[in-house]
Amino acid sequence: xxxxxxxxxxxxxxxxxxxxxxxxxxxxxxxxxxxxxxxxxxxxxxxxxxxxxxxxxxxxxxxxxxxxxxxxxxxxxxxxxxxxxxxxxxxxxxxxxxxxxxxxx
Numbered sequence: 417x418x419x420x421x422x423x424x425x426x427x428x429x430x431x432x433x434x435x436x437x438x439x440x441x442x443x444x445x446x447x448x449x450x451x452x453x454x455x456x457x458x459x460x461x462x463x464x465x466x467x468x469x470x471x472x473x474x475x476x477x478x479x480x481x482x483x484x485x486x487x488x489x490x491x492x493x494x495x496x497x498x499x500x501x502x503x504x505x506x507x508x509x510x511x512x513x514x515x516x517x518x519x520x521x
Contacts, residue, residue: 465489
């Protein structure tokens, strides 16, 4: 008994991988669209956090040094660096005696 394939069966089986590839392309396109949607939502949320931070900074009971301001991801005023830079240390004295040579005896 011969168990060969008919042309119709071969054509049907040959289409399945192409269908899967098309699904993969569609899924990739959908993921790219979702990433754009996520990025836009992140931008909106960041803008809202900034507005909230401005409101907290300007509120008389909170201000720039409260814990809530820090929890929003900002550095409280009391923890910010001053912006001043330290002076360079003076170079070592050129007239200082050289260390003794261990090989000289």
